Amino acid sequence: MSRRQISGEPGVLSVDHTLCSGTGHCVDRLPQLFTIEHGRAWLADAAALSTVDTQHLHEVEAGCPWFAITYQPRPPAPAEESSPATPGLE
Numbered sequence: 598m599s600r601r602q603i604s605g606e607p608g609v610l611s612v613d614h615t616l617c618s619g620t621g622h623c624v625d626r627l628p629q630l631f632t633i634e635h636g637r638a639w640l641a642d643a644a645a646l647s648t649v650d651t652q653h654l655h656e657v658e659a660g661c662p663w664f665a666i667t668y669q670p671r672p673p674a675p676a677e678e679s680s681p682a683t684p685g686l687e
């Protein structure tokens with residue numbers, strides 16, 4: 598079974614089937630992630646975002662002629678907070 602959305606370490610990749618026309622440009626660019634079934638793009642079961650350079654994920658999103666692909670990078674983890682020293686409490 599294929600999916601319309603996958604998430605992983607680099608972010609979330611999804612296909613909007615209300616916009617996808619099945620042109621297959623995404624499959625041409627990233628055949629390890631996309632497949633065409635019943636005239637729509639799907640994300641392959643074995644797809645692993647972590648195996649694809651994030652630049653390629655941005656490119657496949659930008660290359661969809663119907664704007665059906667969305668790639669949302671995962672925000673960077675917040676830096677570890679260090680407690681500011683309180684003057685006079687040492």
Ligand code: SF4
Pocket residue numbers: 612616617618619620621622623624637638660661662663664665666
């Ligand atoms: S490139 Fe866009 S419109 Fe074409 S099959 Fe892929 S998701 Fe659908």
